[in-house]
Amino acid sequence: KNEVEQSPQNLTAQEGEFITINCSYSVGISALHWLQQHPGGGIVSLFMLSSGKKKHGRLIATINIQEKHSSLHITASHPRDSAVYICAVANFGNEKLTFGTGTRLTIIP
Amino acid sequence: DAGITQSPRHKVTETGTPVTLRCHQTENHRYMYWYRQDPGHGLRLIHYSYGVKDTDKGEVSDGYSVSRSKTEDFLLTLESATSSQTSVYFCAINRQGQHNEQFFGPGTRLTVL
Numbered sequence: 001k002n003e004v005e006q007s008p009q010n011l012t013a014q015e016g017e018f019i020t021i022n023c024s025y026s027v028g029i030s031a032l033h034w035l036q037q038h039p040g041g042g043i044v045s046l047f048m049l050s051s052g053k054k055k056h057g058r059l060i061a062t063i064n065i066q067e068k069h070s071s072l073h074i075t076a077s078h079p080r081d082s083a084v085y086i087c088a089v090a091n092f093g094n095e096k097l098t099f100g101t102g103t104r105l106t107i108i109p
Numbered sequence: 110d111a112g113i114t115q116s117p118r119h120k121v122t123e124t125g126t127p128v129t130l131r132c133h134q135t136e137n138h139r140y141m142y143w144y145r146q147d148p149g150h151g152l153r154l155i156h157y158s159y160g161v162k163d164t165d166k167g168e169v170s171d172g173y174s175v176s177r178s179k180t181e182d183f184l185l186t187l188e189s190a191t192s193s194q195t196s197v198y199f200c201a202i203n204r205q206g207q208h209n210e211q212f213f214g215p216g217t218r219l220t221v222l
Contacts, residue, residue, distance in 0.1 A: 033210065043152075043199065043213040086151065088211075095140050095159065095203055096167070097211060101151040 002027040006087050006100035014108055019074040021103045023087030024067075032070050033097065034061050035086040043086070046072075079107045112136050113214040115200050121220045128187040130217050132200030134180075140203035141183040142211065143167075143175065145196040152199065158183055190221040 003026040013019055023032065034046040047054050047061040049070070054061050058077075063070040074081055087100040112135030122128050132141060142157040144167075154167030156175040164175050172194060176184045187194055200214040 031210075042215045045210060045212065048210050088152075096142075096154060096157065099152040101149065 115214040138202040
């Protein structure tokens with residue numbers, strides 16, 4: 001069973017700061033997903049990556065397959081980035097995801 | 110949003126009563142999932158389906174059953190609700206061929222008193 005750990009569990013920062021959220025997993029995967037959940041809201045997919053780096057606007061996701069580690073970065077953070085960020089891994093050979101417990105990010109104006 | 114709806118969106122019920130939650134999709138995806146989300150646990154898989162009448166258990170399936178008689182509908186039933194089943198329930202679909210990228214419904218908040 002793949003163990004997925006996220007850090008930190010909670011993160012509070014000032015508007016404009018550079019944010020990093022980390023995810024590590026124990027068993028090789030076919031892909032890793034980053035998801036976002038706003039308070040009281042639904043869950044949306046931000047990134048799916050199996051190697052290298054992806055960028056959408058102010059969000060950047062990287063993955064190191066050898067180290068079994070991924071990071072989600074937010075540049076020039078804004079209060080609307082306040083949300084729970086969830087890492088999930090897709091395991092080889094089955095159609096199920098394993099989820100981390102999430103990182104609660106709060107950006108203070 | 111991949112055309113996923115859940116009903117009801119909120120429900121309050123009493124211990125011992127049966128409850129059925131419905132997930133409906135409009136895009137004909139084969140794989141559908143039911144998760145529960147609780148503080149400190151993240152998303153946990155209850156049951157999933159890989160086709161009409163084809164379902165399998167997830168990691169927290171005790172006390173839950175599912176049915177899928179049509180591609181578009183996946184039902185989750187709590188046969189006799191307990192307070193430990195108070196949670197937010199999410200349905201998801203998997204766009205196959207894309208590394209298990211899943212799209213989630215809006216969630217159902219269930220309170221068992």
